[in-house]
Amino acid sequence: MTVTARLFAITVDCPDPAQLARFYQAFLGGELRSASRDFVVLTSDDAVRLDFQRVANHQPPPWPDSSAPRRLHLDFCVENLAQAEQHLLDLGATLAPHQPGGRRFRVLIDPAGHPFCIATAAAAEVPGRTLDSSTP
Structure with missing residues (x-):
């Protein structure tokens, strides 16, 4: 069986998703979307989006x-x-x-x-x- 897939997002673990998403938005442009304080998505015209996910023990x-x-x-x-x-x-x-x-x-x-x-x-x-x- 052949499986077709495409990369749609890269998720970055971090302690503060909104702060880090704003940093990358200031560099790359795009729009921020969020359904919670623990997960923020940076969308743009590119095929791959950047997601930022809160991780409590981020190192x-x-x-x-x-x-x-x-x-x-x-x-x-x-x-x-x-x-x-x-x-x-x-x-x-x-x-x-x-x-x-x-x-x-x-x-x-x-x-x-x-x-x-x-x-x-x-x-x-x-x-x-x-x-x-x-x-x-």
């Missing part, structure tokens, strides 16, 4: 602690890396102390402690090689 993931379990992080393509970085810092993000991307991308930390990246178009390009079932 920000350590960056770049390699002994900590890795988690999902968000990557955003921006036209001007320096302008986007400054805008995000003004909104309350912090620049991560470890920057592995050089001039191609920046790692920032959102107000709830999640690392995320902003990247140039060149850094956001899909790698050229197609993987198949025999590719390791």
